[in-house]
Amino acid sequence: xxxxxxxxxxxxxxxxxxxxxxxxxxxxxxxxxxxxxxxxxxxxxxxxxxxxxxxxxxxxxxxxxxxxxxxxxxxxxxxxxxxxxxxxxxxxxxxxxxxxxxxxxxxxxxxxxxxxxxxxxxxxxxxxxxxxxxxxxxxxxxxxxxxxxxxxxxxxxxxxxxxxxxxxxxxxxxxxxxxxxxxxxxxxxxxxxxxxxxxxxxxxxxxxxxxxxxxxxxxxxxxxxxxxxxxxxxxxxxxxxxxxxxxxxxxxxxxxxxxxxxxxxxxxxxxxxxxxxxxxxxxxxxxxxxxxxxxxxxx
Amino acid sequence: xxxxxxxxxxxxxxxxxxxxxxxxxxxxxxxxxxxxxxxxxxxxxxxxxxxxxxxxxxxxxxxxxxxxxxxxxxxxxxxxxxxxxxxxxxxxxxxxxxxxxxxxxxxxxxxxxxxxxxxxxxxxxxxxxxxxxxxxxxxxxxxxxxxxxxxxxxxxxxxxxxxxxxxxxxxxxxxxxxxxxxxxxxxxxxxxxxxxxxxxxxxxxxxxxxxxxxxxxxxxxxxxxxxxxxxxxxxxxxxxxxxxxxxxxxxxxxxxxxxxxxxxxxxxxxxxxxxxxxxxxxxxxxxxxxxxxxxxxxx
Numbered sequence: 001x002x003x004x005x006x007x008x009x010x011x012x013x014x015x016x017x018x019x020x021x022x023x024x025x026x027x028x029x030x031x032x033x034x035x036x037x038x039x040x041x042x043x044x045x046x047x048x049x050x051x052x053x054x055x056x057x058x059x060x061x062x063x064x065x066x067x068x069x070x071x072x073x074x075x076x077x078x079x080x081x082x083x084x085x086x087x088x089x090x091x092x093x094x095x096x097x098x099x100x101x102x103x104x105x106x107x108x109x110x111x112x113x114x115x116x117x118x119x120x121x122x123x124x125x126x127x128x129x130x131x132x133x134x135x136x137x138x139x140x141x142x143x144x145x146x147x148x149x150x151x152x153x154x155x156x157x158x159x160x161x162x163x164x165x166x167x168x169x170x171x172x173x174x175x176x177x178x179x180x181x182x183x184x185x186x187x188x189x190x191x192x193x194x195x196x197x198x199x200x201x202x203x204x205x206x207x208x209x210x211x212x213x214x215x216x217x218x219x220x221x222x223x224x225x226x227x228x229x230x231x232x233x234x235x236x237x238x239x240x241x242x243x244x245x246x247x248x249x250x251x252x253x254x255x256x257x258x259x260x261x262x263x264x265x266x267x268x269x270x271x272x273x274x275x276x277x278x279x280x281x282x283x284x285x286x287x288x289x290x291x292x293x294x295x296x297x298x299x
Numbered sequence: 300x301x302x303x304x305x306x307x308x309x310x311x312x313x314x315x316x317x318x319x320x321x322x323x324x325x326x327x328x329x330x331x332x333x334x335x336x337x338x339x340x341x342x343x344x345x346x347x348x349x350x351x352x353x354x355x356x357x358x359x360x361x362x363x364x365x366x367x368x369x370x371x372x373x374x375x376x377x378x379x380x381x382x383x384x385x386x387x388x389x390x391x392x393x394x395x396x397x398x399x400x401x402x403x404x405x406x407x408x409x410x411x412x413x414x415x416x417x418x419x420x421x422x423x424x425x426x427x428x429x430x431x432x433x434x435x436x437x438x439x440x441x442x443x444x445x446x447x448x449x450x451x452x453x454x455x456x457x458x459x460x461x462x463x464x465x466x467x468x469x470x471x472x473x474x475x476x477x478x479x480x481x482x483x484x485x486x487x488x489x490x491x492x493x494x495x496x497x498x499x500x501x502x503x504x505x506x507x508x509x510x511x512x513x514x515x516x517x518x519x520x521x522x523x524x525x526x527x528x529x530x531x532x533x534x535x536x537x538x539x540x541x542x543x544x545x546x547x548x549x550x551x552x553x554x555x556x557x558x559x560x561x562x563x564x565x566x567x568x569x570x571x572x573x574x575x576x577x578x579x580x581x582x583x584x585x586x587x588x589x590x591x592x593x594x595x596x597x598x
Contacts, residue, residue, distance in 0.1 A: 029454060029455060033455070034459070035459050035462040035463050035466065037462055037466065038454050038458060038459065038462045039454060042454065085420075089416055089417070089420060092413075092416060094411070094412035094413040094415075094416060095413045095416070112393070113393035114391075114393040114394045114465050115462065115465070116393075117388055117391060117393060117394070117416060118388070118458050118461055118462055118465075120420070121384075121388060121419070121420075121423065121458055122453060122454035122458045124420065124423055124424065125423065125449050125452045125453040125454070125458070126449070126453060126454065128427045128445055128448075128449045129445075129446060129449035129450065129453060131445075132441075132442050132445040132446045132449065133442075133446075136442070141441065142431075142440065142441040142442045142445065143431045143432075143435070143441045146427055146428075146430075146431040146441065146445050147428060147431045147432075149427075150424050150425070150427045150428035150431065151428065153424045154421060154424045154425060154428060155328060155337050155338060155341065155421035155424070155425065156328060156332070159337060159417050159420055159421045159424070160333070160334050160337065162417055163334040163336055163337045163414065163417055164334050166413050166414070166417075167334065167336065
């Protein structure tokens with residue numbers, strides 16, 4: 001991983017956050033567009049200081065395949081809209097009932113439950129409107145780009161993860177059941193992000209397979225670390241309510257296999273992610289740096 | 300409208316409801332597919348006895364343009380998924396707070412609020428997955444089909460209507476404001492349904508314009524009649540809570556302009572809808588019959 005010593009990840013993240021934010025701002029109706037409430041609510045959560053990790057992964061995957069960032073941008077923005085919608089709905093009283101997200105009151109605390117449901121609905125819909133504006137290739141036509149997002153966000157993946165998570169609360173889950181949840185709640189959309197980046201670069205079938213392996217393992221590692229941080233960090237450090245998982249007796253890796261084993265699992269998953277990047281050689285420098293960041297992060 | 304005297308609408312609706320239901324059943328994961336809860340919840344509302352009016356309009360529009368029903372079917376199913384999702388979310392306690400829909404307990408009454416939110420999310424996502432599987436034409440590629448649905452369902456149309464409806468409760472609205480709501484809550488998706496039917500048949504630009512006019516006016520008429528039926532019919536006749544609009548002081552055409560004027564408006568809108576169909580001659584027989592049915596319906 002010597003390439004990473006020369007790669008400035010903070011610079012990469014800062015500049016990409018800016019370009020992604022600019023692109024999202026252009027794709028979304030302005031917050032004075034009628035009905036103003038819904039556009040204010042959509043933008044409140046979309047511009048609440050998210051780390052833009054999924055767009056960054058999408059853009060980095062495009063770069064790894066020799067693509068242009070401009071071609072990946074609509075897909076990067078679409079994935080961020082899906083991610084934001086899922087957070088708004090997950091935070092609802094009928095779901096995780098969270099009052100804070102990224103250090104700010106959650107959408108329904110500011111706009112009320114009805115508007116929060118609709119803001120999520122609108123962002124989910126907006127994601128497809130944005131994705132449809134991406135460039136298609138003969139190998140990856142719009143049909144495939146839309147299917148990629150719809151499958152990752154649908155009832156067998158992202159929604160399935162949230163359902164299993166809801167139904168698992170207060171129950172003793174096995175590691176396999178917990179993995180089922182994490183694969184769907186987190187891996188599915190991270191995997192989709194890097195695959196879409198590859199597709200925007202008209203990548204080869206072998207490259208797409210490597211990106212799939214990478215995204216899957218980074219996604220799982222990301223979630224295991226989220227579990228770990230919930231028990232090891234304070235609310236101030238996280239910018240959201242810490243210890244929440246323990247409070248609601250949510251099954252987590254630390255709760256099932258302990259903290260040390262959880263850290264080992266996260267490290268193993270990341271090693272598998274790194275292995276998947278070998279085929280890209282030096283062009284995967286941003287993807288590698290992002291994976292390291294996801295494993296080393298403290299919030 | 301002499302053609303309609305020979306057209307058997309009941310037969311048309313019965314057979315199309317069957318073929319649409321069969322297609323939806325094939326597109327959706329089975330109700331034992333893990334997680335079973337979400338697929339049961341999606342199917343509960345999708346197969347709750349809806350009249351399949353939007354799919355019927357989509358298929359009839361395809362026929363009016365000389366297209367094949369099989370080509371229109373995925374789009375007809377996609378639109379029905381959007382419609383069902385919007386009903387599930389509209390019925391939530393944070394929105395219209397309805398306990399019954401089509402004579403059955405609403406989704407959240409059966410599955411709980413969390414699952415109802417997710418079932419709506421999943422059906423909205425499923426709509427795009429199904430639409431992506433439609434046949435594209437050079438004139439109407441997948442990009443345009445997806446944009447058509449996303450715009451009709453998004454924050455400027457369907458969601459905008461629901462927001463304006465929520466915000467208008469208990470307020471005195473002008474006819475213009477009420478029309479703004481109806482255009483978005485109902486016309487947008489009906490218009491989208493007939494346009495998609497035309498697009499699936501590779502229709503001409505003139506035909507698409509005629510279908511747009513037709514869908515817009517039928518949609519508005521449909522909603523004015525919904526308002527009228529709410530004050531003139533009983534809950535048993537409607538299969539849902541009657542008098543609800545009055546109870547929550549919702550602005551309706553009868554409340555603003557009176558019952559007789561409302562009936563006249565509905566008739567005028569339908570006349571404009573019929574006028575738009577002239578260009579299709581005899582091939583619009585099903586669309587004409589559907590428009591008459593929407594105006595003459597008593598529930």
